[in-house]
Amino acid sequence: MNIQDEEMKDWAIGWYCLRAKPRQEMVASSTLSTLNNVEVFLPRTQRAKKVKPQPLKPLFPGYFFARFDPIEHLRNVHYARGVAYVVRRKGIPVHVSPQVMIELRLISPDGILEIPDEPHRVGAKIKVISGLFKGDEGVVTKLVPARERVRVLFEILGRPTEVEIGEQEVDFPSAHPIGNG
Structure with a gap:
């Protein structure tokens, strides 16, 4: 050649x-x-x-x-x-x-x-994708599987505040093959 x-x-x-x-x-x-x-x-x-x-x-x-x-x-x-x-x-x-x-x-x-979403766990950092807290980020403090809800710790007006919201309103971390997606 x-x-x-x-x-x-x-x-x-x-x-x-x-x-x-x-x-x-x-x-x-x-x-x-x-x-x-x-x-x-x-x-x-x-x-x-x-x-x-x-x-x-x-x-x-x-x-x-x-x-x-x-x-x-x-x-x-x-x-x-x-x-x-x-x-x-x-x-x-x-x-x-x-x-x-x-x-x-x-x-x-x-x-x-x-x-797939990573398994939901206490301590996971999440971002709210809909509802009153849309765009806010927080930490899961408690899972409420029977009602498909989670308790999330937000900082509201400079104070830590725990709020219970539906899982469908939360963007949990995912197992993206190339990093976090």
Whole structure:
């Protein structure tokens, strides 16, 4: 294999990592899905067992994957709505290993990875996602499983105050595979 063949191998059809513009992963992946011979994979996460459906979040915020021929489609992909750039090394688009893509599809067959909540426990730091205390953070002081409620210690007007609220109003920590999600 000569040097020119080696360089052309780097420009072969394959999976590539793309950087989306801020919070534009869905727009970019939808736009690229309309192109012929371009396959898109945007793995997303969803919290398991929430009463209210939570929005899907990208598994890799700001990044997603596309399979295409860079010789034929690089310009269309790069300038697609929502795409910031194709990840490159020394000016050449970086291949994503087919094995990595297989593994990602195995853990999220429909593109959605369910993230289980960590077991609720006393002492856990939580954030309130709805209700009177929305946006506030506190510490769980007591679990009330029979009523699906928790007691949370908040600092209100400079004083520690214990409040009992429904579990569905609280965002518990999750076991996100890449850290806290």
